[in-house]
Amino acid sequence: MFEGTLRLFLIWLAAALLMVPVSLAVAQDVDGLGELKLPGISGYAPPKSETSLALGSSGAITLSAQLTDKGADITRGIVWRVFKPESASDGKLTMVASSHGGTAIFQLEPGSYLVHASYGRAGATKRITVGKEAKRESLVLDAGGLKLDAVLSGGVRIPPKKLRFSIYESHAAADGDRALIIPDVEPNSVVRLNAGTYHVVSTYGAVNAVIRSDIRVEAGKLTEATVEHRAAEMTMKLVREPGGEAIADTSWSLLNESGDPIKETVGAFASVVLAEGDYTIIAKNRDRIYQKDFTVVAGHNQDIEVLATEASAIDSEEGAD
Template sequence: MIFGGNHRCNSSRRSWPFLVSVVTLLATFPYAASAQLFGERPPPVPPASIPEAPSEPAISLAPSSGPASTPNLPAPLTQVPAAAVPLTAPPSIAAPAQGVLSLTARYGKDLPVINSGLIWRVYSERPDETGAFKLVRENHDATPSLVLPPGGYVVHVSLGLVSAARPVTLKPDTDRESFVLPAGGLQIEGRVGASMIPPNQISFSIYKGSQFEGTERAPLVPNVAGGDVMLLPEGTYYIVSTYGDANSVVRSDISVQAGKLTDVTISHRAALITLKLVSDKGGEALANTAWSVLTPGGDVIKESIGAFPSVILAEGEYRVIAKNEGKVFERGFEVFNGVDGEIEVLAH
């Protein structure tokens, strides 16, 4: 018999005579063989039979019949009605006393109440460690009623460039405060002849006082677009109106009254001029031309580069110089109010 692949066949053949001898001996001496195979000790003897437990009648778990057999159950619980339970209300917390600050503003003592455009700001009465007054409340209503803790405040109101401020002491009731803002409206437009100047071609700067005062000052409101409404304090102002970006400039004194809108129309005497350098009259414009527009006295009004530069000039006489490919050409011309046109310079 082969037990594994690593056993050789001749080794299996030599084991057969030995196996036959062992079988013969077992048949001749059965007891000795069994003793040698299992040892000299006698085989184990099982213990005696375990006696059965005596039987007794089974105990019944079912309740017996009869009135006495009813189990003793606890009495049912009785719920107390909700109304019978006393409720304790939480102690009421009284709100701290507050004051009401009722605010209005007028254009003047006997003028109407201002109904739009107001900005109200309420500051603390005393500055902080940095010296700034803390902003407590801001409101954009015309007639607000502000609920605040009693104490001292500074109330500031503004309408355009007009403003007023006042300290107030608020108590636990209503405090009515009325302010006077002597503001007026100003709307400006520009014209050339009977034509309205487009807003993108004209600008206005507003100065305090009169142009004849002879003092240099910064504009109160620079670069105001045409048609915009400015809110200014009542008083006298002068306007510097600039049409285009050359020399069409007009100055005008105006007066602003509180509670009224002042419409101002400023007339310019100017025209839009287009410049061309041509080889022949009516010909095509030459590119890369440098231009200079001068007064008859030689003051430079405008400089530009291009084939078709345009410039807005006040009416009057001018001289134009054109430079192209190292050559210089020039001519004189005149501008008439409201008459736009082309000025040709011949390149020869």
């Protein structure tokens, strides 16, 4: 009797344990898992094509650029911009995608687009058509590089901080002006440009030491150009005796050979870079004016002393008359 009752109890207990949910059983066996919430797993089917299902009907377009026809792909430094071909209400094109680097891959809705690739100051634009199938397009930039430098007579180096270049279009307008492409180019820096001829202005200092030249850039090549400045650096000071200390609070006015003022400054010293030629320097201190004529020889830097003597002084009121 007792054995039969015990057997029935064990059968009932086993059936009860089988009815406990699996998650509850695990939660009871391991502390903390009862509070863990796992997301459900959604059913999915493998894609039937290489195009991601998340992209819908868009197509992949691979864009690459070369400096010349049949040249190697540019691997870095390109800015890609993709536009809709139709202008917006403001008359501008709407950009739909962009990328930086080398070869780029875009996922775009099927249709027509305008693609612009810029590489420094070089660039090219091409109309492309995107479909559902992946495709590749190439842009030939027809561009090269330009590296500029300048020296003094005899090959003497010019301090880079005092040297700057500006690059203009080669063709001048009716009024003689040229369109500025790039200002303040540092020496020995490489500028990327479309192939063609450019008007380059080299400025040494900040007065009149200027050299102009036309330079041609060839596609796929680095053009290195060095110009020669026929100029020198002059340092002027007003002294009471030769080799004496510079007198402070002096106003300086520099005149060219024609008598036209080309530079004015104030201080104990006046340091300027000048093109070779004849000049007159006028120094004013208190109520007295002093002047001196001098000549600039290319490549020969000089210290110009103006003596504050009665013989060289001009009364300021007389000078005004």
